[in-house]
Amino acid sequence: MKSEIRIALADDHRLIRSGMKSILNSCSDFKVVQEAANGQELLDGLTEAKPDVILLDLEMPVLTGKEALEMIRKESEQIKVLILTMHQSKAFIVQMMELGANGYLVKDCDPEEVIAAIEKVYHHDYYFSEKVSLAMLGGITDPALKATAMLKSHGLNEREVEVLRLICEEKTTPEIGEALFLSPKTIEGYRKSLLEKSGVRNMAGLVLFAVKHGLVEV
Amino acid sequence: MGTQESDIILIFISSALITVILASLVVVFVVVYQKRNVAQRLQLQELENSRQREMLQATIEGQERERKRLAKDLHDGIGSLLSGLKLNLSHQQRNPEISNDQATFLADACEMIQESISAVRAVSHNLLPATLESFGLVQALKECIEPLQKPPSFSIHLGISGEPLRLSHEAELGMLRVVQELLNNTIRHAQANQAGITLEFTSTNIQLLYIDNGIGFSPDDRQPGLGIKNIYSRIEALGGEINFKHQSANGFSVSIQIPLTSST
Known part of the structure; x- marks a missing residue:
């Protein structure tokens, strides 16, 4: 700490x-x-x-x-x-x-x-x-939003999706590295490319992105 | 004698001609006068109509401005302060030095405050949903429909076609109020288990189609209620048209058109 x-x-x-x-x-x-x-x-x-x-x-x-x-x-x-x-x-x-x-x-x-x-x-x-997760889940059950989320394919590769899922589980960089048998440095690289590909500003944006594209279950 | 006779004939013909001309002049004059009279009356009527619409608009605007102020004061002022109060009291509740009785008292107080916050939220939302101003009609409609969904006993379908545009505040608010009124009507009187709202945005107007599968009613059947009167005046103030299409055992249906003008 x-x-x-x-x-x-x-x-x-x-x-x-x-x-x-x-x-x-x-x-x-x-x-x-x-x-x-x-x-x-x-x-x-x-x-x-x-x-x-x-x-x-x-x-x-x-x-x-x-x-x-x-x-x-x-x-x-x-x-x-x-x-x-x-x-x-x-x-x-x-x-x-x-x-x-x-x-x-x-x-x-x-x-x-x-x-x-x-x-x-x-x-x-x-x-x-809890309220916010529910709100976002609500957004996804909205058919109009779901359609646009499906339309805009996320464009991430499998590894990036894995990293993204672990980020959504509140795992830190070293923890993600351990889970995927990769060095923290490589994970940092994935974090950067995730931010670039999704066009969001921070990890909060990434989680929102993941929820919108149905990559994680809330 | 020949000339005298022809003179008389001439005089006769010319006086007849003059009479005819005079008569037709009188007729033309009367017709023109009457036409002008009618045009003037129409113009007056038009003036009176537009004055009435302006008055209606002003009344609605004034009412809505007051509602907005109230909604904002309640939500951001009293709501915020109550939340702050709750935060402080529940912090005190965790203080290890207080007695059990005091802790119970604080817990009850917090619960009451929470209920007040919910009430303030609900009242403020009814007065004017904050979403309308920040995110527009479609989002506000979704939000106002959500708490009314009680499937399978009652469900509402919302369909949007065309590119949802942001309209003037008056138009967005007017449409929202009309839908709220219609939903209110369906829930209270129609015994329906489904309602459908379709909102179509075109380049020239916005069309709202509202249907339910209840017992239906005719606004001509009986004295229109305050709700229906409100709908009429809202639409009139926006220069739109409203048609109660049919009122039968197959439910209730109404279509509304609002022209897109520079002010809409």
Whole structure:
């Protein structure tokens, strides 16, 4: 385990930020390093605060969470962004994942879930809650979506599909290497080519890609 | 005597001619006057119609603006705050220093808050689904259909043909409300177990076909209900057409056309 995880909070309700802050700071691994009341404040403070993970609300004045996410992804793929919002509809979830969010949390979740999600995105690059998996499954049972997914064949070879399946099982690079009798370096290569071929931004996007193409069972 | 007679004839003929001309002038004048009168009345009628449509549009718009504000305040404001409250209380609940009684109290409080959050969500969604504004009519329709699906006792089929375009907010909202009203009608009165919605996007208009396999009804049979009146006024405000095709034992069917104009 690495040193503490640096966290930024962006939400327009001060009380929600302070509540969240006290919950997160009670975990010894976490440190809240930035608080922002809107997307612009968040962007302005990023260089100085250098957070590892951002908890991002969507509905904020001045600059919304969606706009802030787009700006962040223009600059960096490294910062992990965890969406924390009241919206729980599929369309919002899928859109945020496609824009490069690493995970999606609905605001009325339990504190344990927030903590688990932060650890997951930090260590595994993505987090999907039960709700989100269900939402994506719902997307696949939608005949129109299924048809487009079938139409756009995924274009991956067998090995890449294997690696992708293991990524979806939250396996790390060395673990995948062990399972497939390959070196971690080779697996890194597969991760890169997977990102290139699927045209997504991060591992969260890859999981979404896998679900959309029916390569994994949710 | 010959000249005198011919003079009389001439006078007779010319006065007859003048009379005829005068008479026809009078006739022409009356006809033109009446035509103009009719045109003027039509114009007035037209003016009155468009004024009424504008008023209808303004009323609907005002109502919807208020609904949107309420939906947003509820969802993003009260919903968010309740979620924050729940998060804090459930964090307290995990505090090892509190007594069992206190833990039970906090657990109950959290449950009540969760119920309030769900209620706020539902009310806000009924007022105006957030999906409509961000993702358009088709997505909003899917979302509004999903909770109503109760197969095999009731199922809804949604078909889309053509390229779904984003329309003006008024048009998307209008169509959504109409479908909601129709579904409402089917569920409450039709005793149907299936409903079908087809939405067709062409380059000039949007066509909505709605059918169910219930007992059917005729809007002419009886005084139209508030729901049907609402549908009419929504469509009228969008400059569209509505046809209740047939009302028989084979169920209910209605087709609606909305022209695609620069404002749609």
